[in-house]
Amino acid sequence: MSQIEIVGLSKSYRGEGEGAAVDGLNLSVEAGEFVTLLGPSGCGKTTTLRLIAGYLVPDAGTITVAGRELSSPRRVVPPEERGMGMVFQNYAVWPHMTVFDNIAFGLKLRRLSKAQVRDRVAQVLELVNLSGLGNRYPSELSGGQQQRVALARSLVVEPAILLLDEPLSNLDAKLRERMRWELKQLQRRTGITFIYVTHDQAEALALSDRIAVVYAGRLQQYGTPREVYRRPANRIVADFMGSVNLVRGRVAERNGATGIVEASPLRLTLGLPEGVEVGEPVDLAIRPESIRLVLPGSDPDAIPGCIEEQSYLGNLCEYTVTVGAIRLRVQAGPDVDLAPGDETWVAVDAGACNLFPADDVTRL
Amino acid sequence: MRLKLEFWVETAALIALIVLIVLPLLSLLWGSVAADEGPTLGYFAHVFSARIYTQALLNSLVLGGWTALLSVAIGVPLAWAVARTDIPAAPFVKLTATLAYLSPPFLLAIAYVNLFSPRAGVINTFLRHMIPGHAPTFNIFSMPGLVLVTVPHTFPFVYFLTASALSSLDAGYEESAQILGAGKLRTAASVTLPLVAPAILSGALIGFVDAIALFGSQAIVGLPARIFTLPTRIYALFNYPPEYGPASALSLVFVALTVGALSLQRAYLARRSYITLSGKGSRPRRVALGGWRWPLFAFCAVIFLVAVVLPYGSLLAVSLSKSWGLDFWKNLTLAHYHFVLFEYDVTRRAITNSLILAAAAASFCVFLGAAIAWIDVRTRLWGRRVLDFVSLVPLGLPGIVIAAALIQFWLKIPVALYGTLTILFLAYAARYVPLGVRAADTALRQIDPILEESARILGASWGRTVWEISLPLMRSGLFAGWILIFVPAIQELSASILLFSSNSITLAVAVYNLYENGYIEPVAALALVNVAIIVAALALARRLGGESRFEGLG
Secondary structure, rough: OOOOOEEEEEOOOOOOOOOOOEEEEEEEEEOEEEEEEEEEEEOHHHHHHHHHHOOOOEEEEEEEOOOOEEEOOOOOOOOHHHOEEEOOOOOOOOOOOOHHHHHHHHHHHHOOOOOHHHHHHHHHHHOOOOOOOOOOOOOOOHHHHHHHHHEEEEEEEOOOEEEEEEEOOOOHHHHHHHHHHHHHHHHHHOOOEEEEEEEOOHHHHHHHEEEEEEOOEEEEEEEEEEHHHOOOOHHHHHOOOOOOOEEEEEEEEOOOOOOEEEEEEEEEEEEEOOOOOOOOOEEEEHHHHHEEOOOOOOOOOOEEEEEEEEEOOOOOEEEEEEEOEEEEEEEOOOOOOOOOEEEEEEEOOOOHHHHEEOOOOOOO | OHHHHHHHHHHHHHHHHHHHHHHHHHHHHHHHHHOOOOOOOOOHHHHHHOHHHHHHHHHHHHHHHHHHHHHHHHHHHHHHHHHHHHOOOHHHHHHHHHHHHHHOHHHHHHHHHHHHHHOOOOOHHHHHHHHOOOOOOOOOOOHHHHHHHHHHHHHHHHHHHHHHHHOOHHHHHHHHHHHHOHHHHHHHHHEEEEEEEHHHHHHHHHHHHHHHOOHHHHHHHHHHHHOOOHHOOOOOOOOOOOOHHHHHHHHHHHHHHHHHHHHHHHHHHHHHHOOOOOOOOOOOOOOOHHHHHHHHHHHHHHHHHHHHHHHHHHHHHHHEEEEEEOHHHHOOOOOHHHHHHHHHHHHHHHHHHHHHHHHHHHHHHHHHHHHHHHHHHOOOOOOOOHHHHHHHHHOOOOOOHHHHHHHHHHHHHOOOOOHHHHHHHHHHHHHHHHHHHHHHHHHOOOOOOHHHHHHHOOOOHHHHHHHHHHHHHHHHHHHHHHHOOOHHHHHOOOOOOHHHHOOOOHHHHHHHHHHOOHHHHHHHHHHHHHHHHHHHHHHHHEEEOOOHHHHOOO
């Protein structure tokens, strides 16, 4: 039995205009897991989080935690009785209280003695590297420090589940990376179940045990970072998880589970999903890092192309290459040095490609 | 169980609004059509045909019209001078407007009677003495006199609104016109004026509404000249035997006039938004006045003289002299202050009552305002907009109309409230609820709901969250609202005059009654005590922080 079971969860705002809709969402989360809800803004991920927290009443579906039904259209256990924690994008640190009072708030509600409150606050301040700042007011802290106060405030009451709504998105890039690492450490050490909302796929990949990709209020895929990145369930997920070349092609041959897909001049042998027939149009999803630029004759499957654009990114070099009528983004090592107009040969790692039936799914 | 408290608070707010506003208004409506033989429109017909009523309506319109016009004539140049020119001593102009706004209107009327009453007025006497024969004296007991004592209270509305519009107007608008070839005058006429016109008109309309509702000055200056206006006529209708029918009908005509002007003002204010929208980083342009600065400064000084120096100076002089008219310097005394503060039980009671009433009404309105703001901002309850609207209705109700409505409602109820402090409290609460709601609404909207949500998820109940998070964060806004209510409540006369009894007499009523009985020296002392209380309250407010909130009182 999973710790959190979400079944058929739906919520629409009907013109109240304050959030994105959620439409028939199913999700189960194991105890101690780090699960990320990932999607573009307006996809319904924050709405889902607020439904889990009990701030919203679902239109349909249920949320069950540890076997107890907490939310249904008929009854919603209020947030204060759920024993969860939540960290907000804008920190939500109370400006009229000191750091100490902010963190002690939940402990006082639980009627701990003064000495206990002092000890626990000191402990958690150390945990988030804020020791000695207890007497400061939030206005005297940096953004990163405020976010750590918010985190400490949620952690100190030892919730079984911690909900985090884009907690790092207001921090600058460098701090974000450090906080990311700290969050992961914290989650490991405390064993608290984290439900994390973000629109940043790199953050999701780095942090999560499992990622739930949400788009247009629906769950698109739920799996480990590797699964979601390497085997996206559909074009939406493929497109959202990092950059990808989407190339329209056609199934030329089928031999059991594998087949040949043509997207002239590309001709790739790869596994075909069931139900994809010969002659059918398909979309090939090719990651830039699955394409190599090679010397002529070094790879029998390579085809000739021409460099159109080059941008040097330090740790790698990104090229736009035209092969026939197709334009491909390619990531090469930093040592590959080609200029626009140069001839090159292109080899595609067919095994790393994904293939989807071509339909009119809206592009992200 | 925990959701219950929120439910009870919201229900209590709803009931409070019904009892304070809806039911009294309904009984006023009923009173205007109820006759022994059934509903009738006879009272309205009477009110619109009998000369005593049409004349009162006409007088109110004339008074309001002239007051609004003069408010523009004074307020706009002052606003322009402060916001757009290098006039010397701009803070002094601001001070003039603030003081004029804060002065109790009846105080001004009494002071000007001392100066300009046809026979005994100090200045008139002086003029007759200096120019024997055909001295150019001024009779305060006249329509011009009434306008004179009203304008100082209303021009600050025009001043504050226009000044804020002018200073948020980016110089870019005017510079664009000039670079295209428009001269200074052309720019002012085709760019500046149209952009600030809504603010000016809006101020003039608020001034109009405010002016026609002032009972004190209209009774003190108007009645001796037999100039009846709507408030004084309604007041007269409650003399024994009270005529509820015509009083109710006339009250509703009064309300219609007020509401009409305020809706017009709202329409103008809505148009004003295009100025405030560009408020970010605005850079008003200042004009170097050159040789014109001294005439303009002289104009400001004259306003200061008329609105502040003359009334306060004369009141102070009167309050300090043994008997007004004797040789001033040989008859200085503090006896009148001693009399009103310590000896005379009526004035002592009045001061205590007013302090209690103003503090109670301000506290009540602020907390009721917070509850209503909560419903409006934080809930999705059906009908919350209606609630918000009802809470703003008293803005359209002159004080005397609120009193007329309350009298009729509570006379029908078998609870003996008439003549008690309670009914005065109800009147004050009803009158000032809109100020409480506005203050609380603004304060609550500035609080991100996630601050409350984080308390909830940590386990705090609704009550605990409101008590420890929302209210503390709203504190400075609510406090500003409290002061904004306390200041007019401590000088309230228009509603009190119909509702007081000898036990529940208030400060302003005591001033009025003493004046009616000819005690001019204690009147002056008591009026200045009233001002002292206001000044003390504002000083306290500044002390406790948030002073910037108190500058744009209009």
